[in-house]
Each structure stands twice: as structure tokens, then as C-alpha cells.
Amino acid sequence: MPYISKNPATMEVLKEFPELIETELQQKLNLSASVFERWKMVSVAERTVLMKKLAEYLRQNKKELGTLATVEMGKPITAAMAEVEKCALTCDFYAENAERFLTSESVSTDATESYVAFEPLGTILAVMPWNFPYWQVFRFAAPTIMAGNVGLLKHASNVPQCALAIERAFVEAGFPNGVFQTLLINSSTVASVIKSSVVKAVTLTGSENAGRSVASIAGQQIKKTVLELGGSDPFIVLADADIQLAAKTAKIARLQNAGQSCIAAKRFILVESVAQEFIQAMTAEFKQTIVGDPMDEKTEVGPMANEQGLQEIVRQVEESVKLGAKIETGGHQIDRPGYFYEPTILSNVNSIMPVYQEEVFGPVAAVIIVKDDQEAIKAVNDTPFGLGASLWTKDLVKAKQLATLIESGSVFINGLVKSDPRLPFGGLKNSGYGRELSSFGIREFINIKTVWIKK
Ligand code: NAP
Numbered sequence: 149m150p151y152i153s154k155n156p157a158t159m160e161v162l163k164e165f166p167e168l169i170e171t172e173l174q175q176k177l178n179l180s181a182s183v184f185e186r187w188k189m190v191s192v193a194e195r196t197v198l199m200k201k202l203a204e205y206l207r208q209n210k211k212e213l214g215t216l217a218t219v220e221m222g223k224p225i226t227a228a229m230a231e232v233e234k235c236a237l238t239c240d241f242y243a244e245n246a247e248r249f250l251t252s253e254s255v256s257t258d259a260t261e262s263y264v265a266f267e268p269l270g271t272i273l274a275v276m277p278w279n280f281p282y283w284q285v286f287r288f289a290a291p292t293i294m295a296g297n298v299g300l301l302k303h304a305s306n307v308p309q310c311a312l313a314i315e316r317a318f319v320e321a322g323f324p325n326g327v328f329q330t331l332l333i334n335s336s337t338v339a340s341v342i343k344s345s346v347v348k349a350v351t352l353t354g355s356e357n358a359g360r361s362v363a364s365i366a367g368q369q370i371k372k373t374v375l376e377l378g379g380s381d382p383f384i385v386l387a388d389a390d391i392q393l394a395a396k397t398a399k400i401a402r403l404q405n406a407g408q409s410c411i412a413a414k415r416f417i418l419v420e421s422v423a424q425e426f427i428q429a430m431t432a433e434f435k436q437t438i439v440g441d442p443m444d445e446k447t448e449v450g451p452m453a454n455e456q457g458l459q460e461i462v463r464q465v466e467e468s469v470k471l472g473a474k475i476e477t478g479g480h481q482i483d484r485p486g487y488f489y490e491p492t493i494l495s496n497v498n499s500i501m502p503v504y505q506e507e508v509f510g511p512v513a514a515v516i517i518v519k520d521d522q523e524a525i526k527a528v529n530d531t532p533f534g535l536g537a538s539l540w541t542k543d544l545v546k547a548k549q550l551a552t553l554i555e556s557g558s559v560f561i562n563g564l565v566k567s568d569p570r571l572p573f574g575g576l577k578n579s580g581y582g583r584e585l586s587s588f589g590i591r592e593f594i595n596i597k598t599v600w601i602k603k
Contacts, residue, residue: 151308151332156222156451157442157486165308168332176329177346180271180298183326188268188296192250195294196243202290202321203239206232209317213282215443216309221278222451222487223405224442235286241569242590246294249587250594260603267595268296269372270348273341275362277354278304278453279408284353284376285314287567289328291590299328300347302338304354306454339365349373349593353410356578374582374592376410376574378507379535381556381565382528383413386521387421389540390562395429398513401538401564403437403491406452407511410579411536411565414508415497416515417527423517427495430513431476434491439482451486452510458487461510468494468501468514478512499530507533521550529555534576536565557583 151165168176206213214228223231252265272292276284281303289299303311311330318328331341335358342350342365352362353376366373383401385394401413418426442450452458458481465479478492495515497504503514518524528537536558541547544561551559557575558565567573567585574583582592 149305149334151305153220153309154306154454155219155486156453157219157488159485159487162219163309165312165332167334167337173331173333173337173341176300176326176331177271177341177344179326180300180329181346183324184268184270184298187298187324187327190296192247192294192296195296196246198321198323199239199243199246199290199294202317202323203236203243205317205321206236206239210236213310213313213317216313217281217307218442218450220307220309221281221453222442224444224447224450226445226447227405231280231283235282235290238286238569238585239290242290242294245587246291246590249590250295252599257600259600261601263599265597265599266295266591267597269593269595270297271300271346272297272593273300273302273338273347273350275302275335275338275350275352275354275358276304278307278310279405279410281307281310282314283567287569287573287584287589288351288353289314290569291585292593293323293327295590295594297348297593298326300341301328301330302333302335302341303330305334308332338362342366342371343369347371351582351584351592352376359580372593374574374584375580376582376584377578377580378509378533379410379412379575379579380414380507380531380533381411381536381538382415382417382531382554383538384417384524384528384540385419385422385426386524386539386541386543386546387419388542389422389426390542391422391425392429393562394540395426395433397538397564398426398430399433399437402513403434403449403511406449406489408453408457408509411567413538413564414514415504415527415531416513417524418515418517419521419524420517420519423515427476427493427515431493434477434493434513437491439488439491449491449511451488453487455487457509458489461489461508461512464502464506464508465492465494465512468497468503471498471501473497473501473503473514476515521546525550525553529553532578535579536560536575538563538565
């Protein structure tokens with residue numbers, strides 16, 4: 149199947165790209181293996197210079213790069229450009245900190261000298277989704293390549309122009325040819341790439357199904373994986389929360405990227421004493437949201453990225469409403485060309501409904517009302533996922549205690565869940581394993597080598 153670039157706001161097919169044929173794929177794998185032998189010998193200081201240039205390239209080209217994301221997957225142009233800037237920031241972060249993260253650590257033992265060295269593994273395959281077509285890739289690539297590895301990208305099939313633009317960015321910044329390559333291949337070809345002796349490890353960001361498949365193939369090959377999978381993050385509002393601020397934040401937490409974010413707040417768990425006030429405030433926020441042409445700088449919510457995602461949201465809402473959910477606002481597809489869905493709030497949600505049980509990857513908030521803090525924590529953990537959580541209360545002592553009870557990779561108190569290059573990012577349970585970003589991310593794909601010396 150070819151890669152098809154289709155504008156989800158207009159449904160116009162923009163471009164098609166053929167899948168790599170077998171010999172082309174093999175050439176790229178060979179190049180990856182040979183360039184690694186040279187790249188691993190390049191000093192971290194020299195890698196730093198190139199990574200800084202890459203950051204500069206991204207900043208200089210954010211309009212063009214941002215536009216590609218907008219036309220391929222529907223993200224509003226302001227958000228797309230902000231995403232490119234965040235990638236640049238992350239390149240700078242690793243350029244400035246990789247030396248420190250990778251310095252050998254001396255350890256006192258019975259040896260004359262013993263230390264731990266951090267060495268690259270080789271070619272790392274990244275299988276990535278379309279929802280943050282640059283950010284997902286750069287948060288893998290910047291640390292991994294600074295550590296001396298080389299990268300291969302199998303990007304989602306609806307964002308081939310972004311995928312090729314990323315490869316071009318590395319070349320334009322001056323990285324040796326082959327340090328980062330895009331493979332236009334179908335997901336069915338991924339298994340053979342994982343099995344190739346060139347590939348040493350795999351990272352996948354995407355759905356549970358894709359994660360299970362990739363991890364089991366890599367497991368057979370005894371190759372390490374990092375999995376960043378789905379989420380159903382709770383947004384917990386306790387009795388003493390700042391309701392107006394929480395409601396304003398809830399709008400962004402749920403509606404950013406048309407709700408298609410793994411760390412979007414998906415389940416709004418409200419203590420009953422403040423539930424109605426919060427629902428009213430959040431409904432007002434959702435009603436004011438500007439939905440429309442993603443190329444318009446005023447637009448806050450664009451279309452969903454594809455027809456399949458839109459139909460899934462339609463199903464989840466319809467089935468939940470049949471089971472008794474109440475529509476506070478929205479609840480329908482928007483009658484215009486493109487895959488637009490109304491910002492939606494469903495209340496009266498209970499545990500038998502799809503919007504409670506499943507990941508809701510669109511602009512639909514599910515409201516769950518609980519009696520008190522204890523019931524809130526029970527509802528928070530009543531999910532197969534464990535990515536992030538946002539907790540709202542003025543009592544910070546209590547907040548820190550509750551944070552220890554939440555089964556997730558992060559807890560944000562009085563703020564929305566976000567990724568930040570300085571902090572580790574990842575999940576528990578069916579949200580995956582391993583960490584990206586910070587000092588933890590750069591150590592996922594390295595050989596932690598013990599060296600023991602006796603005089
Ligand atoms: P997806 O269908 O799993 O696709 C993600 C990537 O995996 C794409 O490149 C896709 O290629 C590939 N893929 C799909 N099935 C595969 C298989 N069996 N073997 C090998 N590769 C396969 O996910 P999506 O629908 O694009 O993205 C949404 C999901 O990603 C949501 O669940 C979301 O929560 C999750 N996500 C998680 C994070 C995180 O950091 N935890 C971040 C963003 C998104 P094709 O496009 O060619 O199918």
C-alpha cells in the first residue's frame with residue numbers, strides 16, 4: 149500500500165508515496181549499520197554542534213514544517229508550529245546535557261578502578277504515530293542520536309511528508325548521511341525490520357495492539373523495547389479545588405489536538421460537592437471553543453486526523469448515551485467537509501460505558517461523580533491504563549499523599565499533564581513501559597557497561 153497524504157479538513161488527497169521495495173529497504177539498513185560504526189566514534193562535543201544546528205534548522209523552518217503537519221493530520225497551525233519549537237528545545241536540551249548524562253560513573257569496589265560506561269547500542273527502530281508527528285519522533289531521536297546510536301523511523305502512514313521532512317532536517321543540519329533515516333514501509337513490514345540483525349532495539353509509540361505485536365516480535369529476537377501506548381488519564385477535582393482555573397485548564401487538557409493525545413485528560417472525576425459548579429464552568433469553556441479551519445490562526449480545535457478515528461468517537465458517544473450518559477454539550481459530528489466533531493461533555497457516566505472503559509481519542513470528556521477523595525482514587529485506578537493524572541486541590545500535603553496512590557507514570561497537581569524534556573515521560577499498566585526524555589530517556593538505548601580493573 150502506498151503512503152497517502154490526505155488533508156483531514158478538506159478530504160483532499162495531497163500526495164502519494166510508494167512503499168520502499170525490498171532492495172531499497174536493505175540498502176537503508178546497510179547504510180544504517182555502516183554509519184553507526186563511524187557515528188559512535190564521533191565525540192559527544194561534535195554531536196552537540198550538529199544537534200544545535202538541528203535545533204536552529206527547526207526554528208528557522210517552523211512555518212513550513214508546521215504547515216505540513218496541519219495539512220496532513222489537521223492540527224491547528226499555531227499548535228503545529230509550537231510543536232516544532234518544542235522539538236528544537238529538546239534538541240538543545242540534549243545538546244547541552246548529553247555529555248553529563250553519558251559521563252562514566254566511577255564506583256568503589258575491590259578493584260583498583262571500576263566504573264560504569266554508557267555506550268551506544270547501534271541502530272534503533274522507532275515506530276511512531278501521527279498525533280504529534282514531529283514531537284513523538286524528536287523526543288526519541290534527540291537523546292538516542294546524542295548517545296551515539298543511529299535511528300530508523302517507521303512513521304504512521306498518514307504523515308509521509310512530515311516523516312520525510314524530519315529525515316531532511318537531519319541532513320540539512322549536517323548529520324552524516326544515514327544517521328537518521330525514514331523508512332516508508334507498511335506496518336506489515338515492521339516485523340522483518342525488527343528481525344534484521346542491523347536493528348538492536350525498538351521503540352513504539354501508538355496503540356496497545358501495535359505495542360503488543362512489536363514487543364512480542366522483538367521479544368522473540370531478545371531485543372529491548374520501549375512502549376509508549378494509550379492512556380485514559382483522570383482529571384480529578386476535589387472539594388477544595390480552584391474550580392474556575394480547573395475548568396479553564398480542563399478545556400485545554402481535553403481538547404488540545406482535537407482530543408487526540410495520549411496524555412489528554414479523558415475521565416473527569418469530580419467530588420460531588422463541586423461537581424455541578426465544575427460541569428457548568430467546563431461546559432461554558434467548551435461552548436466558547438473555536439472549531440474550524442486548522443490553517444486559521446484563531447482556530448483552537450481542528451478536524452480529527454482520519455475517518456476511522458471520527459467513526460470511533462461517534463460510536464463511543466452513541467453507545468454511552470444509549471446506556472444513560474447525558475450530553476451536556478456537543479455530542480455530534482459537525483456537518484461540514486472534513487472529520488470534525490463537536491467539543492463534547494458527557495455526564496452520568498458509569499463503568500459499563502465505552503467512554504469509561506476505553507481510551508477516548510477525540511474531543512469528548514467523560515464526567516464521573518464520586519462521593520469523596522477515597523472513591524475518587526478508586527475510580528482513578530479503575531482502568532487498564534496508567535499514563536498520567538491531573539489532580540486539583542489546594543491542600544498540597546493531601547495532594548502528595550494521594551499522588552502516591554495513583555497508578556500512573558506521572559501526577560500533575562493543579563496543572564495539566566504535559567511532557568517536558570527535563571522530566572521523564574512514560575506509563576504503567578497497558579500504557580507501556582520504559583521512559584523517554586530527561587536523563588532516564590537517554591539511558592534506555594545504551595549498553596550500561598561495567599569495567600573492572602586490577603593493577
Ligand atoms: P497505531 O495504529 O498503533 O499506529 C502507531 C504506529 O504503529 C504507526 O506508525 C503504525 O503504522 C504502526 N503500527 C500499527 N500497527 C502495527 C503493527 N501491528 N505492527 C507494527 N507497526 C504497527 O496508533 P495510532 O492510532 O496512530 O495512534 C494513537 C494511539 O497512540 C493512541 O492509543 C494513543 O494514546 C497512542 N499514543 C501514545 C503516546 C504515549 O506517549 N504514550 C503518545 C501518542 C499516542 P501505520 O500508520 O502504517 O498503521
